[in-house]
Amino acid sequence: SAPQRSVYDDLGGQAGIEQLVEDLLVRVSDDPRIAPLFIGVDIVNLHSRLSEHLCAEAGGPCVYAGKNMVDAHAHVDINAAHFNALVENLVETMEARGVPRSAQNRLLARLAPMQRDVVGASRAGGR
Numbered sequence: 001s002a003p004q005r006s007v008y009d010d011l012g013g014q015a016g017i018e019q020l021v022e023d024l025l026v027r028v029s030d031d032p033r034i035a036p037l038f039i040g041v042d043i044v045n046l047h048s049r050l051s052e053h054l055c056a057e058a059g060g061p062c063v064y065a066g067k068n069m070v071d072a073h074a075h076v077d078i079n080a081a082h083f084n085a086l087v088e089n090l091v092e093t094m095e096a097r098g099v100p101r102s103a104q105n106r107l108l109a110r111l112a113p114m115q116r117d118v119v120g121a122s123r124a125g126g127r
C-alpha cells in the first residue's frame, strides 16, 4: 500500500506552513484572550521559528534552530486557558485552509505534550 501522506504534505509543504503561521499570527493578534501576551514580541522572528518548528514536527525537512519550549516561554505567563485558546486558533486556521482533519489531529497530537513545558515555563523552578 502507498505510504501515508505526511502531515507536512497535508499542510502544503514549506509554503503552506509559512502561510498557515502567518494566518495563525493574524488570528492570534485578533483574539483578546491571548493577544496581550504577544505585545512587544519580534513577530518576524516568531514567524520563522514557529514555521520551522511546525515543519519539523509535521515531518518536513526542517531543523528547528530556536529555543526549547521552556526557554521560549519562560518570560510569558501562560495558563491552560491560554494554551487552549491558541490551539483553538490553530484549528480554526487549519480548518479555514482546508487541512484534512486527519492531518490536523496528527499535528495536534504532536503538540499536546508540549503543554507541560509551555504552561509550566514561567513557573520553572517550581515544577
Ligand code: HEM
Pocket: 034, 037, 038, 041, 042, 045, 046, 049, 050, 053, 065, 066, 067, 068, 072, 073, 076, 078, 082, 083, 084, 086, 111, 112, 114, 115, 118
Ligand atoms: C504547543 C504549543 C506551542 C508551541 C509549539 C510554541 C512554539 C513557539 C516557538 C517555536 C517560539 C519561538 C522560540 C524562539 O524564538 O526561539 C515561541 C515563542 C513564543 N510563544 Fe509559543 N508555542 C506554543 C504555545 C504558546 C502559547 C499557548 C502562547 C500564549 C498564548 C505562546 C506564546 C509565545 C510568545 C509570546 C512567544 C515569543 C516569545 C519572545 O520572543 O519573546 N506560545 N513559541
